[in-house]
Amino acid sequence: MLDIKITKTTTPKTKAPDDQLGFGKVFSDHMFIIDYNEGQGWHDARIVPYGPLPMDPSAVVFHYAQECFEGLKAYRTAEDKIQLFRPDCNAKRMQNTQERLCLPVIPEDIFVDAVKALVEVEKDFVPHLDGSSLYIRPFTIATTAQLGVHAAHDAQFIIICSPSGAYYAAGLAPIKIYVEDTYTRAAPGGTGFIKCGGNYAASLLAGEIAEKRGYSQVLWLDGLEQKYVEEVGAMNIFFKIDGKVYTAYANDTDGTVLPGVTRRSVIELLEEWGYDVVIGKLAIETIMQASKEGKLEEVFGTGTAAVISPVKQLDYKTDVAYINDGEIGPLTQKIYDTMTGIQWGRLPDTKGWIVPVC
Incomplete structure (x- = not known):
């Protein structure tokens, strides 16, 4: 001790x-x-x-x-x-x-x-x-x-x-996100997978621009091709497309995406519930096309502060994806209820995630 x-x-x-x-x-x-x-x-x-x-x-x-x-x-x-x-x-x-x-x-x-x-x-x-x-x-x-x-x-x-x-003074309200295709947050071999202040300082300008345009967060694309989705603001992000759940690859020791504790926990819950969780590269064009085909079912961010942040709209260049009629999706709500239920002791901790203090 x-x-x-x-x-x-x-x-x-x-x-x-x-x-x-x-x-x-x-x-x-x-x-x-x-x-x-x-x-x-x-x-x-x-x-x-x-x-x-x-x-x-x-x-x-x-x-x-x-x-x-x-x-x-x-x-x-x-x-x-x-x-x-x-x-x-x-x-x-x-x-x-x-x-x-x-x-x-x-x-x-x-x-x-x-x-x-x-x-x-x-x-x-x-x-x-x-x-x-x-x-x-x-x-x-x-x-x-x-x-x-x-x-x-x-x-x-x-x-x-x-x-x-x-975190949500007015309730769990879905947000609008701007897909950033000029600035980048991280590059291979850099510090994208760690929590250092420089990562966040470098993200501020794009965030300010997005906020002035009426968006709550920025969705970052990869630093090489500006093609694949990575993080949103200070959160990891998930996409439910045609029944499957997709999220970017995050490694504890390298890479460009922060391995979030909430992200990790959500993946464990989804797999326990029988969902096919696809971890890897997902192109923004694939997401926008899924929206056009009616297959983009839910989008949500995960992080310590907000826990779960539902997304209602993605704007990429001149294209717009509207998600679930602007309402929080059933899976997103279930994840939020389960995560916060465990954290605040309203649900039993069956995974050994909780550490008592006093």
């Missing part, structure tokens, strides 16, 4: 009402920090009051973007228990990311123990309102003070928490 020194705040925050939280806008009282130094390894694990981080201006995180992050949630059940959803998957994905970015690798047990310890300290910040949760943001930053493009020798692994309301 990780030995963590805990220093409680002397100025606790006034908690915002659960129905006024939004997403990622308010933060809890404390944060977890553990340091890494070459030759010493990970050391000095602590939970301290939430606040600014003292950083040398030459720290390589500022200059060469050696950083990465994860996202998961803590849920309060009807029995007033607090639980996590598959934190081991987040820990393993962060390890893959750290290896790709030449960052020190945080052991899985330290990652999970730290998350559990911080959530237990911050248990009063886990909202009670249905659909709300405590969003948990672990991240790693390179702290070596040097200029020069070299892997860092020092780092910090930090966790902060943000009590967040239901």
Whole structure:
């Protein structure tokens, strides 16, 4: 068990009402920090009051973007228990990311123990309102003070928490998506399969353009041919075409698509329910043609924040695909109900996905 020194705040925050939280806008009282130094390894694990981080201006995180992050949630059940959803998957994905970015690798047990310890300290910040949760943001930053493009020798692994309301304030409403065919998110051999800030920074311009045109998200195509669908916004995406469910290939150690924890869980559920899940390349032209033939039945995104995001419309160049008359599809609804049911403890966990905290 990780030995963590805990220093409680002397100025606790006034908690915002659960129905006024939004997403990622308010933060809890404390944060977890553990340091890494070459030759010493990970050391000095602590939970301290939430606040600014003292950083040398030459720290390589500022200059060469050696950083990465994860996202998961803590849920309060009807029995007033607090639980996590598959934190081991987040820990393993962060390890893959750290290896790709030449960052020190945080052991899985330290990652999970730290998350559990911080959530237990911050248990009063886990909202009670249905659909709300405590969003948990672990991240790693390179702290070596040097200029020069070299892997860092020092780092910090930090966790902060943000009590967040239901992602869909107005309910599970299907969205419009713009298919981006100019900018690209990732290329083979790059960092598309990991969670680093640079991936998201590079996506902002296309997202801004799409939003100004009235779209909620951008659907990214592959970086080589601009032909095959990959991700949508910060989510993985699925297409139900003529009874089969398609999604892009995502590898834990290479590739261009993030291997989402929600994505992985959805695939497991679909296969358990008897669906033929096709994982691989799917051309945008195939999707648009399926729409014309009446075979494009449902489209939905998957991710930690939204869990499931139904899609009602895809716009690609001058072509438009309308999905299920603008309504959420029956399979999409079933997946959402099942995933959130397990996460909030309304349905039994038959797969060992839930990790109790307190």
